Amino acid sequence: MKRLVILIFILNALLLALVVPGGASVPWIAIEGLVLAGLFLWLPAPWLRRGLAWGAGLLYGLSAMFVMLDTLVRASLGRPLNLYLDTSIMGASVDLLEANLGWMTTLLVFILALALCLVLASLVAGLLVRIGDLGHHVAGRHLAAGLAGMAVIGLILPVQLVGATAVRIGAVHAGEALDARQASQRFRERITTGTGGQAGDAMALAGLAETTVVLAFVESYGVSALFDERYRPMVQESLTGLEAAVEERGFHAVSGRLRSPVQGGQSWLAHGTLLSGLWIDSQQDYDALLSSQSPTLINDFQATGHQSVAVMPAITMAWPEGRALGYDRILDADAMGYLGPALNWVTMPDQYTWSRLHDTILGPSREPVFAELSLISSHAPWVPVLPVLEDWQSIGRGEVFEPWRGAGETPSSLWQDPERVRAQYARSVAYSIDVVASYLENRMDQRTLLVVLGDHQPAPLVTGEGASRDVPVHLISANPALIEPFVGTEDEPGNGLEGFRRGIWPGDQPGPAMDVLRPFLHRYFGVRGNISHP
Structure with a gap:
């Protein structure tokens, strides 16, 4: 009898483990454990017990795999698993793992996850078979007394109907997948008919006709880097340096916050949202944007006479x-001409990206440029973090970064300690801001409007659960008339973007959604086009 009780206890614990990661309250007893135990105790045929046991075990293994995937998505993207949305990003997720861990380690991770599910399936099947076998060796009165005792315990202690909870959770996931599919269909219909965006058709931005505009997305630069006390001291020091550079050059700055559609990853959805003026929070919506040829800021600046560069x-x-979005020129990793070392996932440091932009695009160009930059030094795994080189002339093709080849500990070592991961995150964001400050001091000209913003918050491992999805935005220019509209003009002080204010440090007021920027530019620089240039 003692062995039987132990087996049922283990079965009970395994069943409860399925609902705890989903946020369910922790009960003491899974009713299905009692039901399954009772069923297998009374099943007469051994072959029937074994067949049903393996069926139940495989079902448990599949459930465990689903729970693991859901937990992984929550930890990395800050939301539950959505079967409709997430099937399209599985390839990108595998590529990211491979880039950070190597293909051998990535393959090992998948093998271990599959092996774990099979082991769990085998364990549950074995438990049920063993319970059935033991039941036929226990005296009737002892068996009856044991089941009656378990029933009494079930009435006294908190119980959990795991099957009902799993069905409920599954129904919620199915409903979310259906909602996401319907939302994507509505999004596709709206942009196909031209009725879905805030920004509407392409519009020449006359007020920016003589201005080079650099839109620089800093990877994982979220408001937690500024307002979470774990990161604020280091990042504040870098922002202070950026503010000093602005003042030294006689430039002007406005800062605020915008709400990103994503967290932890899928940066291209944030890019697409800001460029298009459409809220894009799924791969399906992004694909719809590309296939629709709906106009974006790229088209707006091309209509204004700018060369568009990614x-x-x-x-x-x-x-x-990139070709679908219609850039005039694309500098991908190969076209960047970088000859220095890769830095784990990071193909090249931000300082090289800024240097290449200036030497290849901005410096030689005789026409205004609209450049979108993806700054990746603050992308996980956040190791190593380089210093900012003072001599920009020495950067060349990147050979100057050779001393940092293989520098720092390995990502697999660092990521064993969440606290050190968080510290490296803060250092990497500080580096990215320091590079912006140095570029402003040494390279930025008087006719550039620089827009520096985050693409999204980092994963919940860094921010904690329930963090804001806002990202900081900094607009810097030598011409105050270019940034004045964002805080409101003297004639119209209330018409700026909500929460934007002068200076480098944004306030703690939540910002508007990221899709407002394009219609805002239309309103103040397109229709009016009344910005004078010094």
Whole structure:
């Protein structure tokens, strides 16, 4: 009898383990454990017990795999698993793991996850078979007394109907997948008919006709870097340095916050949202944007007379999305001409990206440029973090970074300690801001409007659960008339973007959604086009 009780206890614990990661309250008893134990105790035929046991075990293994995937998505993207949305990003997720851990380690991770599910399936099946076998060796009155005792315990202690909870959770996931599919269909219909965006058709931005505009996305630069006390001291020091550089050059700055559609990853959805003026929070919506040829800021600036350039050092394979968006020129990892060392996932440091932009695009160009930059030094795994080199002339093709080849500990070592991971995150963001400050001091000209912003918050491992999805935005220019509209003009002080204010440090007021920027530029620089240039 003692062995039987132990087996049922283990079965009970395994069943409860399925619902705890989903946020369910922790009960003491899974009713299905009692039901299954009773069923297998009374099943007469051994072959029937074994067949049903393996069926139940395989079902448990599949459930465990689903729970693990859901937990992984929550930890990395800050939301539950969505079967409709997430099937399209599995390839990108595998590529990210491979880039950070190597293909051998990535393969080992998948093998271990599959092996764990099979082991769990085998364990549950074995438990049920063993319970059935033991039941036929226990005296009737002892068996009856044991089941009656378990029933009494079930009435007294908190119980959990795991099957009902799993069905409920599954129904919620199915409903979310259906909602996401319907939302994507509505999104596709709206942009196909031209009724879905805030920004509408392409519009020449006359007020920016003589201005080079650099839109620089800093990877994982979220408001937690500024307002979470674990990161604020280090990042504040860098922002203070950026503010000093602005003042030294006689420039002007406005800062605020914008809400990103994503957290932890899928940066291209944030890029697409800001460029298009459409809220894009799924791969399906992004694909719809590309296939629709809906206009974006790229088209707006081309209509204004700008050369449009995408500087994408993380793009290491073919990028048909860039061609679909219609850039005049794309600098991917190969076109960047970098000869220095890769830094784990980071193909090249931010300082090289800025240097290449200036030497290849901005310096030689005789026409205004609209450049979108993807700055990746603050991308996980956040090791190593380089110093900012004072001599920009020495950067060349990146050979100057050779001393940092293989520098720092390995990501697999660092990521064993969450506290050190968080410290490295703060250091990497500080580096990215320091590079902006140095570029402003040494390279930025008087006719550039620099827009520096985050693409999204880092994963919940860094921010904690329930963090804001806002990202900081900094607008810097030598011409105050270019940034004045963001805080409101003297004639219209209330018409700026909500929460934006002068200076480098944004306030703690939540910002508007990221898709407001394009219609805002239309309103103040397109229709009016009344910005004078010094």
